[in-house]
Amino acid sequence: MSAPSASHPAGQVNVWAVVARTFLLALLVCLGIVVLYPLIWMALNGFKDNSQIFGDPFALPAGWSWANYVQAWNQGVRNYVTVSLIVTVASGICTVLISAWTAFGLTRSRMPMKPIVVGFVLGGLMLSPTVALIPLVKMLQSMGLYNTYWALIILYTAFRVPFTTFLIRAYMLDLPRDLDEAATMDGASEGQVFWRIILPLCRPIIISCVILHVLFAWNEYLFAMIFTSGADLQTLPVGLTSIMARHGTNYAVVFAAMTISALPIVVIFFAAQRYFIRGLAEGIGK
Amino acid sequence: MTGMDHPVSAVAGSGAPRRGGLGTLPSFRWVAIAVILVGWFVYYPIVDNFVVSTTNQDIYTGEIEYVGLDNYARLLDDPVVWISLRNNLLYAAISVVFQVFAAFLLAAVIEGLESERSRRFWRAVYFVPSAISITVTGLLFYFIYQPRIGLLDAGLSALGLGALSRPWLGSEDTAIYAIIAMSQWQGFGYSTLLFGLAIQKIPRELYDAAIMDGAGPLRRLWNVTFPMTREMTGLMIIVTITGAFQVFNEVMVMTAGGPNNSSQVLGTWLYQQGFIQNEFGYGAAIAAVIFLVTLVTGMAQLWYTRHRRVQL
Numbered sequence: 001m002s003a004p005s006a007s008h009p010a011g012q013v014n015v016w017a018v019v020a021r022t023f024l025l026a027l028l029v030c031l032g033i034v035v036l037y038p039l040i041w042m043a044l045n046g047f048k049d050n051s052q053i054f055g056d057p058f059a060l061p062a063g064w065s066w067a068n069y070v071q072a073w074n075q076g077v078r079n080y081v082t083v084s085l086i087v088t089v090a091s092g093i094c095t096v097l098i099s100a101w102t103a104f105g106l107t108r109s110r111m112p113m114k115p116i117v118v119g120f121v122l123g124g125l126m127l128s129p130t131v132a133l134i135p136l137v138k139m140l141q142s143m144g145l146y147n148t149y150w151a152l153i154i155l156y157t158a159f160r161v162p163f164t165t166f167l168i169r170a171y172m173l174d175l176p177r178d179l180d181e182a183a184t185m186d187g188a189s190e191g192q193v194f195w196r197i198i199l200p201l202c203r204p205i206i207i208s209c210v211i212l213h214v215l216f217a218w219n220e221y222l223f224a225m226i227f228t229s230g231a232d233l234q235t236l237p238v239g240l241t242s243i244m245a246r247h248g249t250n251y252a253v254v255f256a257a258m259t260i261s262a263l264p265i266v267v268i269f270f271a272a273q274r275y276f277i278r279g280l281a282e283g284i285g286k
Numbered sequence: 287m288t289g290m291d292h293p294v295s296a297v298a299g300s301g302a303p304r305r306g307g308l309g310t311l312p313s314f315r316w317v318a319i320a321v322i323l324v325g326w327f328v329y330y331p332i333v334d335n336f337v338v339s340t341t342n343q344d345i346y347t348g349e350i351e352y353v354g355l356d357n358y359a360r361l362l363d364d365p366v367v368w369i370s371l372r373n374n375l376l377y378a379a380i381s382v383v384f385q386v387f388a389a390f391l392l393a394a395v396i397e398g399l400e401s402e403r404s405r406r407f408w409r410a411v412y413f414v415p416s417a418i419s420i421t422v423t424g425l426l427f428y429f430i431y432q433p434r435i436g437l438l439d440a441g442l443s444a445l446g447l448g449a450l451s452r453p454w455l456g457s458e459d460t461a462i463y464a465i466i467a468m469s470q471w472q473g474f475g476y477s478t479l480l481f482g483l484a485i486q487k488i489p490r491e492l493y494d495a496a497i498m499d500g501a502g503p504l505r506r507l508w509n510v511t512f513p514m515t516r517e518m519t520g521l522m523i524i525v526t527i528t529g530a531f532q533v534f535n536e537v538m539v540m541t542a543g544g545p546n547n548s549s550q551v552l553g554t555w556l557y558q559q560g561f562i563q564n565e566f567g568y569g570a571a572i573a574a575v576i577f578l579v580t581l582v583t584g585m586a587q588l589w590y591t592r593h594r595r596v597q598l
Contacts, residue, residue: 020503024395031392032411035475040415041437042426055441076409098319105316117317124324126584128532130553131577132331134555134560134570136337139331158327161320219419221535226561237421241539244425251435258425273410281483282297 022024046256055253072257080239088217096209099164104194124162127171151227164209165283171205208279211272218265228261236261339570344459366564372552373462385471385477386522393481394525412475424539427468431455458548461541469536484518528583552576
């Protein structure tokens with residue numbers, strides 16, 4: 001049942017082992033269906049019309065018309081995708097750059113009270129957005145940032161810098177010091193060491209961090225719901241709920257909109273699985 | 287609990303052995319932005335939340351009245367707070383069963399498969415829901431639980447269990463369980479992946495030795511895999527409980543706490559009181575409860591990480 005099973009000594013493969021193996025495989029397959037079928041159902045419902053949706057839920061669509069997808073795209077989803085893209089890209093660049101700087105400072109540069117700084121930045125991981133919500137609303141309103149892109153970009157950056165710094169710092173701690181020490185001997189400044197040597201060496205973990213950040217920012221709901229109110233500033237997760245409110249009766253369009261917003265992230269996950277898993281593995285520690 | 291929050295232990299300790307002295311101030315430029323950003327937008331609001339919780343204020347008129355601990359006293363008399371706490375605890379308990387123990391077993395099964403390709407395949411399949419926005423999965427299950435068009439009732443009647451069907455989200459008895467079930471569906475693949483990574487790190491020699499001793503698969507699971515990932519399991523339990531007390535999105539999307547507040551959790555009740563009822567002070571007091579609970583679990587995590595030398 002468990003564990004990397006090394007080759008069985010001959011004679012140990014008995015009937016029970018075959019039964020157990022078949023059972024486990026059946027379990028994996030059933031669970032796979034439970035996981036994937038609702039998602040496939042969602043995409044298929046985007047091809048149906050309302051009368052079909054109210055018919056047999058298991059039936060395939062009568063035709064493969066993209067009409068619902070086109071309608072969903074034109075009636076809001078395009079705007080939501082644009083907003084989500086802007087917020088995700090801007091906060092992603094800020095988060096990764098600031099985190100890489102910070103990780104560099106924490107691993108490579110001389111600094112008094114370094115353990116306190118490390119504890120302060122990484123300690124931010126423990127604090128949850130929910131608890132900060134009410135003060136943040138007051139703060140961003142008084143700063144005039146309420147209902148702007150900046151609100152989301154700043155908050156996504158501030159709340160993701162601790163985690164991203166944690167990942168990059170762990171990676172930088174493992175990098176050999178010979179290279180940057182040699183460069184320093186040759187008279188390179190700290191800035192040059194960072195941009196020319198350390199940052200390029202950190203490419204794999206940077207890519208992982210970008211992907212983890214995209215997953216976070218594309219899907220974030222709480223901040224996006226609270227800090228934006230105009231339809232033109234809603235990100236996809238928030239926009240979906242307002243499509244639901246507007247098209248409440250036209251379920252097919254809602255299903256199409258849900259599928260459109262889920263698809264990019266699933267594609268990114270499969271395309272970049274390797275980097276994604278590296279990020280998680282780094283998080284668990286060695 | 288969102289799949290993507292990946293709480294990590296904050297392990298303090300400096301990376302470089304070198305000592306800084308005076309004249310090292312310019313080095314702070316590397317960390318200055320992060321320190322200011324995190325201090326301003328992450329730490330300060332937590333402190334401010336306690337200040338807000340001792341007041342009653344109206345965001346529109348700007349009136350602020352100092353009320354001391356009244357809001358906390360009000361918490362104790364608010365039946366919905368107790369419903370919410372119960373629901374958060376239910377969330378925690380059920381999530382520990384499925385996203386820690388079941389996920390561990392599933393990871394053991396997957397990592398025990400012979401071919402690397404099928405291992406990778408199953409890990410990826412189960413992870414897919416975790417990559418998707420909780421708004422999408424929440425709405426999807428909102429539809430799945432619908433009586434007329436939903437998959438659940440149709441599936442039950444196809445299995446001859448049509449008598450079980452009911453308005454899953456519309457009934458006070460089932461709403462919170464329906465939401466928690468969705469959350470398990472979405473989240474178990476993520477923890478399975480994490481457990482898989484931990485199991486991969488177990489030295490193969492341990493398994494070889496166990497096989498030499500004649501240990502069957504179940505013995506190996508119990509005597510090697512489980513003890514070797516026990517620390518990871520402990521940490522996952524803590525992290526899962528923390529997440530369960532921060533739940534917001536799925537409840538908001540699927541029931542907004544209804545019907546009749548039966549599926550409220552602390553997060554949605556905070557939102558309801560703070561932003562719908564416009565009672566910032568009382569909302570902040572609810573937030574303080576969430577903070578205290580997560581502070582305890584956070585401390586437990588820190589302690590555990592230090593003592594057991596694992597991180598997540």
